[in-house]
Amino acid sequence: MKDTTWRRRLGTSLAVLATAVLASTASTALATIPHSSTGAITACHDSAGALRVIDAQAGSACAAGETRVEWNGTAITATRWVVGTVTQLPRGAGASTRVAAQPGAKRLSAGSWVITADVLIANSIDPPTSFRCYALQYSNQGFLGGQLQDWGGSGGWHRTLTISATVTLTSPDYVDIHCSHDQAVPSTGVFQVESVDVIAQRVVAVN
Structure with missing residues (x-):
């Protein structure tokens, strides 16, 4: 037993x-x-x-x-960086300013990426101004995509301009965000980018 x-x-x-x-x-x-x-x-x-x-x-x-x-088989790999420093925009027509430099620790690896950026702009100046914000590949200064939007103080000081771009990197590189405008504006009044929130999503190729 x-x-x-x-x-x-x-x-x-x-x-x-x-x-x-x-x-x-x-x-x-x-x-x-x-x-x-x-x-x-x-x-x-x-x-x-x-x-x-x-x-x-x-x-x-x-x-x-x-x-x-x-x-x-998984969510697309993503990296994010936020720039909260106020950047004054130049008052001359056509001038371009880098408003978000990608941090060195977040350099994108080789491959295909979708870049999305929310740019918060403060503008108290009338008449309306045409803002252009876009992504720029650091190594070759290649224009990747952007958006044009018009507004002035009469429509409210703060607006968010959302841009998107795609890029295929052959080697690790950076993607920065730049903004410009089309008209010369007065020297007085608020005219600045107050924050930029960038998300880069890595796209895995399907074979």
Whole structure:
């Protein structure tokens, strides 16, 4: 009787241990699915359409006769920086000012990025002024995209101008935000950018 009880207890213990080992192994196997850097999921499918996920980051590869596929399996990687320093805008027509320099610690890696920036502008001057804010790639001073908007003091001092741009970087680089305006304005009155909130989202290519 005692021998039977002991065997049952041993069997139960071994089953629990096996479950724990399998759970640990599964956790380890999934640690790099999706890819820890790109967020991509890699899989292989055969001619019959059977699909299996592999750990490409750990070096797993598709077998002969299988086709490799990859897709973005997590939220797009994003980085954000906020500039709260007030930047006075020049009063001359057509002058451009950098209102948000990307911090060195947040340099964007090579790849495709979607840039969105909210620029808070304070303008107490009439008549309305045409503001242009845009993103600029630091290394080549390439214009990436922007928006034009008109307003003056009669419509309220503070407005937020939202811009968006896309860029594919061949090497790590910075993206800064610049603003300009089309008309010469008086030397008196409030005419400044008060904050810039920038979000850069990394887009993972689908193969």
